[in-house]
Amino acid sequence: MKKNSKEAIVHAAVSLFNTKGYSGTSIRDIAAKAKVNPANISYYFQNKHGLLEYCFTSFFEQYMDKIEEGYACIDRGATFCLKKITANLLNFLCDNIQLTTFIFREMSIDSQLVREIMSTYYTKEKFYLQRVLEKGIEQREFHRHSITYMIVQLKGLWIMPFLNTNYLREVLYVFPNERFFAEKYAHDVYKWIDEVLCRKEALIS
Amino acid sequence: MKKNSKEAIVHAAVSLFNTKGYSGTSIRDIAAKAKVNPANISYYFQNKHGLLEYCFTSFFEQYMDKIEEGYACIDRGATFCLKKITANLLNFLCDNIQLTTFIFREMSIDSQLVREIMSTYYTKEKFYLQRVLEKGIEQREFHRHSITYMIVQLKGLWIMPFLNTNYLREVLYVFPNERFFAEKYAHDVYKWIDEVLCRKEALIS
Numbered sequence: 547m548k549k550n551s552k553e554a555i556v557h558a559a560v561s562l563f564n565t566k567g568y569s570g571t572s573i574r575d576i577a578a579k580a581k582v583n584p585a586n587i588s589y590y591f592q593n594k595h596g597l598l599e600y601c602f603t604s605f606f607e608q609y610m611d612k613i614e615e616g617y618a619c620i621d622r623g624a625t626f627c628l629k630k631i632t633a634n635l636l637n638f639l640c641d642n643i644q645l646t647t648f649i650f651r652e653m654s655i656d657s658q659l660v661r662e663i664m665s666t667y668y669t670k671e672k673f674y675l676q677r678v679l680e681k682g683i684e685q686r687e688f689h690r691h692s693i694t695y696m697i698v699q700l701k702g703l704w705i706m707p708f709l710n711t712n713y714l715r716e717v718l719y720v721f722p723n724e725r726f727f728a729e730k731y732a733h734d735v736y737k738w739i740d741e742v743l744c745r746k747e748a749l750i751s
Numbered sequence: 752m753k754k755n756s757k758e759a760i761v762h763a764a765v766s767l768f769n770t771k772g773y774s775g776t777s778i779r780d781i782a783a784k785a786k787v788n789p790a791n792i793s794y795y796f797q798n799k800h801g802l803l804e805y806c807f808t809s810f811f812e813q814y815m816d817k818i819e820e821g822y823a824c825i826d827r828g829a830t831f832c833l834k835k836i837t838a839n840l841l842n843f844l845c846d847n848i849q850l851t852t853f854i855f856r857e858m859s860i861d862s863q864l865v866r867e868i869m870s871t872y873y874t875k876e877k878f879y880l881q882r883v884l885e886k887g888i889e890q891r892e893f894h895r896h897s898i899t900y901m902i903v904q905l906k907g908l909w910i911m912p913f914l915n916t917n918y919l920r921e922v923l924y925v926f927p928n929e930r931f932f933a934e935k936y937a938h939d940v941y942k943w944i945d946e947v948l949c950r951k952e953a954l955i956s
Contacts (some may be wrong), residue, residue, distance in 0.1 A: 554860075557918070562942055565860075565861060567772070567774060567860070569772060569774050569775055570774055576755070589807075647859060650859075651856055651859045653915070653917075653918070654852060654855075654856045654914050654915055654916070654917070655770075655772070655856070655917075656770060656917050660917065661917075661921070664917065664918060664921055665921070667916060668922045668924060672922055680769075683936055691939075694923050694924075694925055695925075695935070695936065695939050697923060698912055698919065698923065698925070698936070698939075699908060699911075699939060699943070700909060701911060701915075701918075702907045702908050702910065702911025702912070703904060703907050703908070703909065705907070705915075706903060706904075706906060706907025706910065706911070707903055707907070709859050709914075710858065710859055710910075712858075712859070712860075712861050712865065712866075712869065713858070713869060713873060714903065716866070716869050716870075717869055717873045717874060717877055718877070718899050718902060718903065719899075720899055720900075720903070730900070731900065731903070734896075734900050734903075736905060738943065738947055739902070741946040741947045742942055742943055742946045742947060
């Protein structure tokens with residue numbers, strides 16, 4: 547019962563933050579939507595900022611798990627490993643699309659919380675991506691592209707459909723909350739890995 | 752003198768919207784930063800929402816100009832044309848980085864204004880991109896990929912560095928406000944065009 551009300555609060559908060567913005571949402575709104583007493587929110591999260599922090603941390607803990615799960619396959623080759631990370635991550639973002647849209651939007655703002663998240667999680671993510679890309683170059687699977695610029699492209703491809711969900715729905719008529727989308731889109735990102743990152747000789751041999 | 756104060760208001764508004772958010776910024780803040788009388792803001796833009804609309808419209812009018820300028824080269828081939836659009840657009844986004852970050856962030860929110868912008872500008876953009884991609888496929892320059900999914904990837908690559916400026920600066924140590932970056936990054940997007948979109952036979956012949 548307790549766990550349910552905590553989950554209901556988070557669920558309501560994410561939905562409201564996403565549509566009305568963080569500053570446009572009050573504890574009262576969240577309590578009403580979650581059908582709980584406002585005192586419950588203080589009990590679990592202290593205040594609205596505590597709730598925001600909880601959303602970020604819970605999102606990025608899972609996000610990093612997906613990356614680490616994929617990274618565990620590094621011995622099967624850099625190409626395989628990067629595709630595994632991509633598949634894990636796209637499924638996770640798709641399954642949590644409201645939270646994902648909100649988090650990625652907030653991550654573009656310069657705030658104390660965002661700086662902390664970047665220095666904890668994004669620095670760790672960079673470490674793993676760099677390792678995979680370096681290994682791919684060493685083993686002659688990948689071209690000698692700039693690693694930094696490859697990370698920019700790869701992350702751009704990962705983030706785009708789950709941040710710009712309205713654009714995908716309203717303009718392109720594609721539904722990024724459906725697993726079908728995540729699976730089809732993963733193959734597009736694999737194509738980027740095969741065609742842009744991979745050396746042709748590596749594919750032929 | 753008058754033109755200067757209008758520009759100063761817009762400049763101050765963009766900077767404040769970007770750091771404090773739209774709802775966290777008051778007309779008073781903007782007037783103070785722009786060193787003008789608050790009545791001046793009402794005179795030019797009526798209210799804060801009018802100022803927001805002005806920012807969006809002025810951004811997207813220029814954005815569409817860049818796309819149309821590039822599209823005018825369609826007779827020189829789809830590959831050439833898409834690279835031209837990319838170069839034009841990346842330079843524009845780089846030169847207006849604060850406005851770009853703010854606009855792309857806001858475009859991920861579901862609001863009346865965003866819906867209007869999408870149905871005016873993004874629909875037009877889709878029309879041009881679709882035309883270029885179709886022409887590339889017809890002329891056997893491009894693979895028969897799904898046009899919709901190619902637009903998702905291409906726009907992901909265009910938007911990423913100018914939305915996630917903090918990430919680029921703080922984690923990757925890359926500075927997306929510098930022309931040097933826009934030019935180097937354009938070559939990465941060209942690589943995507945050459946390797947993912949273009950048929951190999953087309954490149955060889």
